[in-house]
Amino acid sequence: xxxxxxxxxxxxxxxxxxxxxxxxxxxxxxxxIFTTILVISSIRNGITENIENDYNDYHFMIKDLxxxxxxxxxxKEYIEKIYVQKGENEKLEEYKNTSIIDEDNxxxxxxxxxxxxxxxxxxxxxxxxxxxxxxxAYSKCEFNEKLLTVYGIIDIKLDYTDYTQTEIIxxxxxxxxxxxxxxxxLVIFVFSAIFVIILYNAFLITINERKKEYAILNSIGATETxxxxxxxxxxxxxxxxxxxxxGLISYLGVNVVLKLINEILLPTTYNFRLVIDIKYIIIAxxxxxxxxxxxxxxxxxKASSTSIIQEIRNNKQxxxxxxxxxxxxxxxxxxxxxxxNYKRNKNKYRVITIxxxxxxxxxxxxxxxxxxxxxxxxxxxxxxxxxxxxxxDNAKAIYKSILDNYKNKNDSNLEYMEHKIMGLxxxxxxxxxxxxxxxxxxxxxxxxEKVLMTIELIGLDENMYNKYxxxxxxxxxxxxxxxxxxxxxxxxxxxxxxxxxxxxxxxxKLSIVNVFGDPFSDKEIEYDIIDDKSLAENIVITDEILxxxxxxxxxxSGWPLVFINMETFNKIExxxxxxxxxxxxxxxxxxxxxxxxxxxxxxxxxxxxxxxYIEEVKKEENIEIYGDYYSLENQEKKIYINILQLVLEIIxxxxxxxxxxxxxxxxxxxxxxxxxxxxxxxDLGATKRNINKxxxxxxxxxxxxxxxxxxxxxIPIIYGIIKYMEQLIILxxxxxxxxxxxxxxxxxxxxxxxxxxxxxxxxxKV
Numbered sequence: 001x002x003x004x005x006x007x008x009x010x011x012x013x014x015x016x017x018x019x020x021x022x023x024x025x026x027x028x029x030x031x032x033i034f035t036t037i038l039v040i041s042s043i044r045n046g047i048t049e050n051i052e053n054d055y056n057d058y059h060f061m062i063k064d065l066x067x068x069x070x071x072x073x074x075x076k077e078y079i080e081k082i083y084v085q086k087g088e089n090e091k092l093e094e095y096k097n098t099s100i101i102d103e104d105n106x107x108x109x110x111x112x113x114x115x116x117x118x119x120x121x122x123x124x125x126x127x128x129x130x131x132x133x134x135x136x137a138y139s140k141c142e143f144n145e146k147l148l149t150v151y152g153i154i155d156i157k158l159d160y161t162d163y164t165q166t167e168i169i170x171x172x173x174x175x176x177x178x179x180x181x182x183x184x185x186l187v188i189f190v191f192s193a194i195f196v197i198i199l200y201n202a203f204l205i206t207i208n209e210r211k212k213e214y215a216i217l218n219s220i221g222a223t224e225t226x227x228x229x230x231x232x233x234x235x236x237x238x239x240x241x242x243x244x245x246x247g248l249i250s251y252l253g254v255n256v257v258l259k260l261i262n263e264i265l266l267p268t269t270y271n272f273r274l275v276i277d278i279k280y281i282i283i284a285x286x287x288x289x290x291x292x293x294x295x296x297x298x299x300x301x302k303a304s305s306t307s308i309i310q311e312i313r314n315n316k317q318x319x320x321x322x323x324x325x326x327x328x329x330x331x332x333x334x335x336x337x338x339x340x341n342y343k344r345n346k347n348k349y350r351v352i353t354i355x356x357x358x359x360x361x362x363x364x365x366x367x368x369x370x371x372x373x374x375x376x377x378x379x380x381x382x383x384x385x386x387x388x389x390x391x392x393d394n395a396k397a398i399y400k401s402i403l404d405n406y407k408n409k410n411d412s413n414l415e416y417m418e419h420k421i422m423g424l425x426x427x428x429x430x431x432x433x434x435x436x437x438x439x440x441x442x443x444x445x446x447x448x449e450k451v452l453m454t455i456e457l458i459g460l461d462e463n464m465y466n467k468y469x470x471x472x473x474x475x476x477x478x479x480x481x482x483x484x485x486x487x488x489x490x491x492x493x494x495x496x497x498x499x500x501x502x503x504x505x506x507x508x509k510l511s512i513v514n515v516f517g518d519p520f521s522d523k524e525i526e527y528d529i530i531d532d533k534s535l536a537e538n539i540v541i542t543d544e545i546l547x548x549x550x551x552x553x554x555x556x557s558g559w560p561l562v563f564i565n566m567e568t569f570n571k572i573e574x575x576x577x578x579x580x581x582x583x584x585x586x587x588x589x590x591x592x593x594x595x596x597x598x599x600x601x602x603x604x605x606x607x608x609x610x611x612x613y614i615e616e617v618k619k620e621e622n623i624e625i626y627g628d629y630y631s632l633e634n635q636e637k638k639i640y641i642n643i644l645q646l647v648l649e650i651i652x653x654x655x656x657x658x659x660x661x662x663x664x665x666x667x668x669x670x671x672x673x674x675x676x677x678x679x680x681x682x683d684l685g686a687t688k689r690n691i692n693k694x695x696x697x698x699x700x701x702x703x704x705x706x707x708x709x710x711x712x713x714x715i716p717i718i719y720g721i722i723k724y725m726e727q728l729i730i731l732x733x734x735x736x737x738x739x740x741x742x743x744x745x746x747x748x749x750x751x752x753x754x755x756x757x758x759x760x761x762x763x764x765k766v
Contacts, residue, residue: 512534
């Protein structure tokens with residue numbers, strides 16, 4: 001063995017405690033990097049296993065596309081590949097040339113983009129290139145929502161808020177894809193920074209303890225290169241040991257993390273397993289080794305160029321610091337000495353302070369953000385149900401069995417309620433009963449005693465209707481008018497106020513009519529009475545509405561809502577049909593705008609699972625059921641928040657573990673360097689208890705300083721979080737989790753004190 005090897009072995013053995021602490025620091029930092037990289041690789045590969053198979057890795061799909069239209073879009077530069085389906089039940093084929101397409105038959109095109117983050121922008125460009133109308137885009141185009149959701153792109157839909165726009169646009173409600181990538185880069189960068197700080201300090205302590213040895217080696221002829229080589233070999237040995245052990249521990253840790261993530265993702269049916277990808281292993285190794293050598297290079301360079309005379313002096317860190325007169329007056333003698341010692345040796349405690357600041361700032365800010373996001377997700381939104389299904393044609397006869405099957409297998413708490421909607425022209429009398437501004441609403445006064453208006457008739461199933469009449473103390477058979485109109489801006493989605501429609505002290509009568517010509521022109525209005533009995537009596541006016549239908553009231557900015565039982569609704573439909581047949585006329589289109597489909601409102605425990613079930617049934621049964629999943633976005637958002645919270649907790653636990661090891665190492669090194677100081681204090685009459693108090697006071701000063709810095713850093717970040725969340729939710733209280741923050745800080749303080757007490761055993765031997 002060469003002389004350098006013997007010296008390295010001797011040094012590592014002689015300073016075994018410091019070697020162990022440094023190696024443990026490398027193990028923990030390696031564990032952090034390897035676990036992060038392996039979790040990322042496992043999730044990325046898991047997405048491929050769960051989704052991107054059997055041609056299911058597409059992002060956007062267009063049905064019934066002719067060959068000319070296909071040729072227009074197939075060469076778009078942002079398209080990676082296209083799958084073609086020739087018939088409804090045919091298998092998908094990857095498009096490579098036009099020979100697989102029949103010119104006489106339309107196809108379904110499944111498009112995969114090169115950059116998934118820009119799915120909405122690329123899809124907008126495609127539908128605009130094809131000059132699709134809103135209805136065409138709505139009926140022909142679909143997104144692979146399951147795949148997009150995993151990548152953090154939630155709820156892409158057509159933008160129809162601006163009715164003046166000439167071209168249709170797709171918008172993404174939530175796009176976490178950028179957040180996920182930024183978080184991955186940020187986490188790796190932060191971990192690397194912590195890694196370098198921790199290891200730099202560990203190597204600095206080790207090298208400082210051997211400066212005299214290195215200086216002596218220099219004085220007897222050893223070159224700077226030889227000393228530098230010794231330090232690097234020692235770093236490599238500890239690095240190899242740390243990487244091997246850290247890698248093995250991370251293997252176990254990743255399995256635990258993935259198991260926790262799978263529990264959070266249980267509603268989505270995703271399941272990730274550990275995947276060892278050599279590419280990611282090489283990346284992790286490169287990051288770890290780079291950090292180890294960066295951490296070792298600066299202190300080793302200093303050590304290699306230190307002369308023995310300079311080392312014997314070693315007075316660079318002893319500087320006079322102005323004291324704090326107020327503290328010095330109120331502190332006991334141990335506190336005063338501790339304050340002076342802390343100021344004199346604060347470079348040694350800087351790493352511990354930085355770790356404490358990182359832990360406290362991360363917990364305070366991220367827990368506050370999570371708290372606000374959870375509150376936003378838990379707030380009662382504009383819908384009192386989770387979804388609404390439009391059941392059409394061949395699905396009408398079997399939709400109940402489909403829902404009952406899901407209820408029996410998956411969700412015993414599933415509730416569904418059927419309703420129908422129909423817009424009608426109605427005459428209201430007497431005229432004096434109308435409170436709402438007639439000109440503002442577009443109503444017309446007829447024969448100076450009746451008002452012509454539009455009403456929205458909603459037929460409820462028996463359960464909902466009985467629930468409604470019970471809520472407002474009405475009688476069976478009553479027609480219930482929701483007596484509120486909303487001043488609502490569709491573009492800004494802002495509510496300006498509420499208007500009353502009818503006076504309560506009038507005996508209202510409603511007659512259903514068919515209007516000839518334009519009811520908004522200045523000409524005299526002609527009309528036929530279709531039904532003057534069904535809504536003529538037993539009208540109940542109320543401002544209340546069922547929770548399951550509260551969005552009807554929220555968005556009701558045009559006409560009164562009239563709720564009736566299904567029996568009365570069907571009777572009105574029959575009267576309309578009889579009138580049309582008898583007079584050989586067709587009622588205006590808007591009167592029947594939602595008459596045909598059965599509309600079913602859904603309340604369930606797991607909207608993600610339910611929406612997946614409905615989509616699968618649609619494909620298997622080839623039936624027409626279209627869903628609006630109101631609470632899907634919130635549930636998906638909660639999953640991302642829960643994963644973010646899990647990641648935060650794991651990171652903080654690991655940082656605390658690293659901090660404990662580093663703090664123990666630093667405090668032990670500091671105490672070792674100050675043995676002469678403690679001996680002098682003992683000679684002056686200080687007891688072991690006095691010395692322990694001095695060290696505990698130093699710990700308290702360090703912790704208080706870190707806490708103050710953390711609060712100063714956290715305040716602007718929390719302010720930014722609150723201002724951002726004010727755009728999403730309106731709250732009259734702060735949602736900063738003060739209780740959990742205080743508990744966390746107390747636990748962190750107890751750990752800091754425990755580490756200090758453990759380390760003071762070295763001082764007690766003086």
